[in-house]
Amino acid sequence: MKSTVVKRMRRTRPNAFLSPYRIASIVILLILLSVPNTHGAQNTGSVTGKTTVYEKKFFGGLKQKKDMSKTVVYITGFKTKAPAKIMAIIQKNKRFVPYILPLVAGQRVRFPNQDKIYHNVFSISPLATFDLGLYKDVDPARTVMFENYGVVPIYCNIHPNMIAYAVVLENTAFALTDKQGDFRIDDLPAGTYTINAWRPKAKRVNQEIVIRAGQPSEVHME
């Protein structure tokens, strides 16, 4: 069953990422393996799985993406405290790096500019509205705390092609897929949760999962 869902983008910015060639849809296959944790609390498990990403072609039809990395896979249904670690989105060669940053609500992100030219960092998302103004490599990095769950697109008002996404989550149970679309999430407390997958320009997909220590289970999700 290869049903797909395609989300049309709001064309709010002149942005190469929003060209019709790049509208993506996601079909996800998850294979879950709950295994006992060898350290820390008992009754925890791990999830491994595979995501597959299809792109919508301009004249119709779908094509599997060669590089299926950077899909965010995350578990919802329990909360953990924000890590004290301050994350970073660097401005380098007129790009934000990383392009997608998952983090936990309450966590802070620095935005160092490593270019010799000015960049600006701003968001108009109601989840986190800010404008850090103009600064460059010799200036101190500015920092934002993300407090509300959800996806926050971040832009530079000088370079319209610069975009990054802060994906603000309720716990540390998340992973980014590799090029093959594979991922692994460790240290999950046993229980029933929702597993979600999201990437820009695609509709979020999700499904319930049950984590049982030491008992493998398999789920297919599309």
Ligand SMILES: [Cu+2]
């Ligand atoms: Cu810029």
